[in-house]
Amino acid sequence: MKPFLSIEKLTQRFPDGKGGELTVFEDATFGVEKGEFVVILGHSGCGKSTIMNILAGLADPTGGGVIMDGQEVKGPSLDRGVVFQNYSLLPWLSTLKNVTFGVAARHPEWSKAQVTEHAVKYLGMVGLEGDVIHRKPSQLSGGMRQRVSIARAFANHPKLLLLDEPFGALDALTRGTIQDELLKIWGGTEQTVFMITHDIDEAILLADRILLMTNGPFARVAESVEITIPRPRSRTEIVEHPNYYAIRNHLVQFLGRRSKEMAGSRTGTDTNRPEPMRIDRTAPADEPESRRPPLRAVND
């Protein structure tokens, strides 16, 4: 049985500008389950946005394909909502119109009043109410713009939500607020989220599973780390969970050292699957080893 979202032997090559080819990644293969929140972590330039664009249907891979809900992804679709790295709000429309733009596209049969009501509801969910929603994006703060962008994507109930470094440009405080809002909205839905970030703490707070990418070229999705911290999670409490630092150290190790060591060459195999990884310090010692997914030692 295939997972909800199945990335199969995805390969992307670009001309390198010197007549040769640059292989960003090759035969990348992984899956995402329905309702799962997956975060992908990796150094700049390893190909995260490239994967995201392919998932969104905005770019065609050189090889391989993506299957969502049993259907091959060919071109963009309202079933895959995208929050772009730079918000991508339409600057000539008001905040509200930016959201109704999406809602009207999703529900062409709705009346204007219905569309507006729905948009206002989702703007309210991200904390935008009153006069603010009639302002142009240029008159909003970066954090507010980001929230509009999230409201626009969520209001359409896409089956898959793609977030490309959605909080990259925000200060730590605003970031925290919006992360909480994102979790709140996501918690009430059956939506699947695929998110890119550079921020390890953000990844642990939000994700069910973190995919780790090695550096490019020939980048690989090398590991899939399960986040064994129960939900609901809060920023202040997760740091006290016994698994928190174990997971965090593992991620730091990977990004700091192993992403470089593992980079730069073909693997020889024709499907590059990430190695599943489960770090759980709370698991009772007497639990039979075989019932747990493969466990690897963590350096402390």
Place this chain on the structure above:
Amino acid sequence: MQGLSLNTRAAIMSVLLLVGGLLVWELSIPAQQTVGELTEYERLTGGGEARAGVPPPSQVIVKAWEELSNPFYDAGPNDKGIGIQIGYSIYRVLTGYALAALIAIPLGFLIGMSPVAYRALNPFIQVLRPISPLAWMPLALFIIQDSEASAIFVIFICSIWPMLLNTAFGVAGVRSDWVNVAKTHELGPLKTAFTVILPAAAPTIVTGMRISIGIAWLVIVAAEMLVGGTGIGYYVWNEWNNLDLTSVIFSILMIGVVGMLLDTMFGLLQRRVAYVE
């Protein structure tokens, strides 16, 4: 002066410059007329007969008052009110201009969207654009066989280029992020063109339209001098032939005022479609 706002100070200065300029003009006229007593020879050859002189501003103002208090009278082909003459000119400009916009904007869209179309059409545009619109006049008169339509054609051909190039430039420069927003919302090509590309490119397009209307208004005066009959350009030429310099100066001022109004309209439109990224 210190306490007044910038605008007030500027307005006071404008008025002072105007009054000062008019005064200098007014005072210099009699001096000019007395320049050189008539010589014996001139008196004999009739040089002393009433000569056309540059009129003083007071005379122009009186003329303006006369003309503007009854702008739409029509007393035969050579004697029409200034309002009617300007009306003809505006009609020609707007007709030629509208036709140009109707072609330039969709074509500009196509060129802006398609690199192939851009490369295919670019050589033609580059050759046709620098041609003075009046150079088309003989050809237009010969082919169209109608002076009215020829004038409109000349306006058409001169106003098409800025609109075409600006539309193409604006459309090509629309941020791919915004187009991606349209794509992820499954908008069709027509819907994308109207709801994303047009508003995104509108400031550039309207700038092109503003440049075009300015050029069209410059060209109509010259075109009407050539084709004759009606219009503000013909009026200027006709009054020159009558040696009525007061009317010439008055109509020059009117050309300026109408040009400014046309430009202001597009300035307002420009402000409406502007957005801050």
